[in-house]
Amino acid sequence: xxxxxxxxxxxxxxxxxxxxxxxxxxxxxxxxxxxxxxxxxxxxxxxxxxxxxxxxxxxxxxxxxxxxxxxxxxxxxxxxxxxxxxxxxxxxxxxxxxxxxxxxxxxxxxxxxxxxxxxxxxxxxxxxxxxxxxxxxxxxxxxxxxxxxxxxxxxxxxxxxxxxxxxxxxxxxxxxxxxxxxxxxxxxxxxxxxxxxxxxxxxxxxxxxxxxxxxxxxxxxxxxxxxxxxxxxxxxxxxxxxxxxxxxx
Amino acid sequence: xxxxxxxxxxxxxxxxxxxxxxxxxxxxxxxxxxxxxxxxxxxxxxxxxxxxxxxxxxxxxxxxxxxxxxxxxxxxxxxxxxxxxxxxxxxxxxxxxxxxxxxxxxxxxxxxxxxxxxxxxxxxxxxxxxxxxxxxxxxxxxxxxxxxxxxxxxxxxxxxxxxxxxxxxxxxxxxxxxxxxxxxxxxxxxxxxxxxxxxxxxxxxxxxxxxxxxxxxxxxxxxxxxxxxxxxxxxxxxxxxxxxxxxxxxxxxxxxxxxxxxxxxxxxxxxxxxxxxxxxxxxxxxxxxxxxxxxxxxxxxxxxxxxxxxxxxxxxxxxxxxxxxxxxxxxxxxxxxxxxxxxxxxxxxxxxxxxxxxxxxxxxxxxxxxxxxxxxxxxxxxxxxxxxxxxxxxxxxxxxxxxxxxxxxxxxxxxxxxxxxxxxxxxxxxxxxxxxxxxxxxxxxxxxxxxxxxxxxxxxxxxxxxxxxxxxxxxxxxxxxxxxxxxxx
Ligand SMILES: Nc1ncnc2c1ncn2[C@@H]1O[C@H](COP(=O)(O)OP(=O)(O)OP(=O)(O)O)[C@@H](O)[C@H]1O
Ligand SMILES: [Mg+2]
Numbered sequence: 001x002x003x004x005x006x007x008x009x010x011x012x013x014x015x016x017x018x019x020x021x022x023x024x025x026x027x028x029x030x031x032x033x034x035x036x037x038x039x040x041x042x043x044x045x046x047x048x049x050x051x052x053x054x055x056x057x058x059x060x061x062x063x064x065x066x067x068x069x070x071x072x073x074x075x076x077x078x079x080x081x082x083x084x085x086x087x088x089x090x091x092x093x094x095x096x097x098x099x100x101x102x103x104x105x106x107x108x109x110x111x112x113x114x115x116x117x118x119x120x121x122x123x124x125x126x127x128x129x130x131x132x133x134x135x136x137x138x139x140x141x142x143x144x145x146x147x148x149x150x151x152x153x154x155x156x157x158x159x160x161x162x163x164x165x166x167x168x169x170x171x172x173x174x175x176x177x178x179x180x181x182x183x184x185x186x187x188x189x190x191x192x193x194x195x196x197x198x199x200x201x202x203x204x205x206x207x208x209x210x211x212x213x214x215x216x217x218x219x220x221x222x223x224x225x226x227x228x229x230x231x232x233x234x235x236x237x238x239x240x241x242x243x244x245x246x247x248x249x
Numbered sequence: 250x251x252x253x254x255x256x257x258x259x260x261x262x263x264x265x266x267x268x269x270x271x272x273x274x275x276x277x278x279x280x281x282x283x284x285x286x287x288x289x290x291x292x293x294x295x296x297x298x299x300x301x302x303x304x305x306x307x308x309x310x311x312x313x314x315x316x317x318x319x320x321x322x323x324x325x326x327x328x329x330x331x332x333x334x335x336x337x338x339x340x341x342x343x344x345x346x347x348x349x350x351x352x353x354x355x356x357x358x359x360x361x362x363x364x365x366x367x368x369x370x371x372x373x374x375x376x377x378x379x380x381x382x383x384x385x386x387x388x389x390x391x392x393x394x395x396x397x398x399x400x401x402x403x404x405x406x407x408x409x410x411x412x413x414x415x416x417x418x419x420x421x422x423x424x425x426x427x428x429x430x431x432x433x434x435x436x437x438x439x440x441x442x443x444x445x446x447x448x449x450x451x452x453x454x455x456x457x458x459x460x461x462x463x464x465x466x467x468x469x470x471x472x473x474x475x476x477x478x479x480x481x482x483x484x485x486x487x488x489x490x491x492x493x494x495x496x497x498x499x500x501x502x503x504x505x506x507x508x509x510x511x512x513x514x515x516x517x518x519x520x521x522x523x524x525x526x527x528x529x530x531x532x533x534x535x536x537x538x539x540x541x542x543x544x545x546x547x548x549x550x551x552x553x554x555x556x557x558x559x560x561x562x563x564x565x566x567x568x569x570x571x572x573x574x575x576x577x578x579x580x581x582x583x584x585x586x587x588x589x590x591x592x593x594x595x596x597x598x599x600x601x602x603x604x605x606x607x608x609x610x611x612x613x614x615x616x617x618x619x620x621x622x623x624x625x626x627x628x629x630x631x632x633x634x635x636x637x638x639x640x641x642x643x644x645x646x647x648x649x650x651x652x653x654x655x656x657x658x659x660x661x662x663x664x665x666x667x668x669x670x671x672x673x674x675x676x677x678x679x680x681x682x683x684x685x686x687x688x689x690x691x692x693x694x695x696x697x698x699x700x701x702x703x704x705x706x707x708x709x710x711x712x713x714x715x716x717x718x719x720x721x722x723x724x725x726x727x728x729x730x731x732x733x734x735x736x737x738x
Pocket of ligand 1: 012016035036040043
């Protein structure tokens with residue numbers, strides 16, 4: 001369970017989050033929608049522990065643990081995963097090697113043994129197949145020269161392998177063609193589990209036809225300004241954000 | 250990438266500021282008096298029992314050196330060196346030249362063991378080491394022992410210390426010594442010619458593919474001692490050899506001078522692959538102590554279709570001044586230079602290569618990866634020249650710099666000279682920084698900042714690491730990570 005209470009965050013003296021409060025329960029899929037610049041990516045970075053953000057007030061608890069005290073890699077090992085809106089490229093580091101390094105680092109932080117190479121390869125191959133990622137991509141430098149859609153799929157592949165208990169998807173649907181959207185959504189749905197929660201950031205109701213959310217939250221001006229069920233997304237599609245922009249101001 | 254994990258473990262196992270090879274060995278030594286003059290040159294020559302012509306060669310070099318000045322064009326700064334405050338000869342006391350390992354001082358063997366050098370043939374043969382490598386070990390001024398000599402002799406390969414070569418094969422040494430790097434090539438090369446004390450000699454006869462990797466480990470042990478070694482490798486027609494050199498030194502507060510000369514010669518269709526893993530003591534984080542590594546390395550592709558390939562991983566030394574070069578004399582010959590130069594703390598690196606295209610259809614390839622961290626300065630300096638007769642020569646140069654932090658500097662100084670209209674030069678250069686975003690991305694996946702940096706750096710240097718013999722690639726990868734220790738976070 002993720003609990004965010006009265007979160008105030010600034011970067012370079014610019015206030016971005018203004019007392020944001022949000023709870024996502026185990027097994028829940030929560031969608032966040034909101035206009036450009038409302039602070040959605042900022043929220044995901046702050047949860048994941050990106051340096052440079054100044055948390056002025058509030059708290060973030062993951063299963064009761066204060067994650068603000070942890071460094072980003074420790075949060076990852078505690079089960080937090082962020083699928084980036086813009087995944088980074090790591091030249092010269094084969095995707096397969098990166099996955100293995102990430103997997104083993106997390107296991108080490110948790111005091112677990114390294115995964116046997118054979119088991120690991122099998123897991124990667126299986127996950128890649130189900131996401132329609134060709135094997136030769138796993139040998140290329142991570143995300144180097146990948147198309148926008150390929151990068152997003154690779155994020156989901158990493159999520160599937162690392163099996164986190166809290167997943168944030170920041171606009172994973174943007175840049176995906178219709179078929180890829182289905183494949184990726186199926187990938188996410190396959191990971192749905194009573195012990196795993198998702199925070200899905202999107203601009204489009206279409207994604208939510210595939211990944212059906214339990215709750216929908218509207219963000220504006222660094223706050224959650226309205227929450228509801230999945231029908232709220234449909235409503236937004238029809239009315240836009242005009243009302244909410246004024247609501248928070 | 251199992252090596253990444255190993256790299257990371259290695260980094261963790263070592264304290265920041267703790268140069269792993271910084272210990273020194275207590276030995277009884279035979280030392281020449283401090284300073285340099287003709288008598289010292291004579292003494293070195295006498296200690297080695299050299300022929301008269303060799304002494305004359307040295308004295309001639311010494312007299313010329315007196316008229317020369319230190320080069321100042323490199324982007325490095327250091328206080329004036331007092332050449333009379335250096336010991337030019339230091340040798341562990343031994344009754345006679347050791348014939349077998351049992352005659353070598355156990356303290357020296359212990360040192361090499363600590364350094365991880367597979368000196369003991371028995372162990373190697375017993376399968377402790379996975380691959381066979383013949384080793385020449387040079388301790389301060391003298392070669393201590395050369396392994397696998399008998400087996401190499403069967404193939405007709407000569408691999409011994411240069412002192413021994415002067416005794417056993419004087420005609421070969423005389424024929425080739427100083428023919429690639431002339432006595433008066435530069436200030437340090439001339440000094441080396443006068444006072445060199447040991448080094449390795451390799452001769453690969455016609456048509457022979459050397460049956461194993463050859464390797465030399467250099468170790469400076471004594472305080473205030475300069476190390477001046479001289480290496481000469483000759484590959485006759487159609488032969489091949491892969492040679493690796495490694496270097497370490499104890500941690501000392503004062504700077505120590507290392508001025509080596511390496512000469513390579515390939516005849517028709519021959520190939521020499523020369524790899525260096527240089528890890529001299531770099532000084533402490535404030536720039537105190539460390540080795541001045543002023544080295545002249547040059548290969549002469551004398552024969553047609555011959556090939557010389559330099560691969561270097563430079564992580565140590567307070568100052569590195571080094572330009573392994575190729576003279577592409579034979580038609581169709583090829584020169585390669587693959588380099589990883591890492592600088593951290595207060596280190597200064599000015600390194601690169603020269604590719605001198607003299608013959609027709611000669612080709613060269615330069616891949617340089619500079620990594621700067623801390624307050625270090627890292628310069629790539631390269632020259633490619635196409636002589637009038639170098640019809641259809643081609644060069645490809647790629648030099649990439651990676652910056653870690655914002656207090657270091659990376660500089661690229663390429664010179665090109667073209668006297669033939671058919672010459673083709675290709676040049677690529679990039680400078681990048683490990684971005685905060687990349688680090689965060691890796692960290693989000695569970696890697697700590699140090700692991701993330703190691704991973705990104707490994708990716709950056711991959712093209713060059715692949716050029717190293719397998720077992721050394723892993724070692725080099727570790728070294729790079731250790732050198733960058735403390736540069737993040
Ligand atoms: N480093 C920074 N310095 C100053 N302002 C920043 C910085 N990073 C983000 N911002 C600002 O914070 C605000 C919120 O940005 P954020 O990326 O969180 O929005 P978003 O809701 O994810 O938008 P989008 O829907 O376009 O992805 C924007 O106005 C952005 O310009
Ligand atoms: Mg965003």
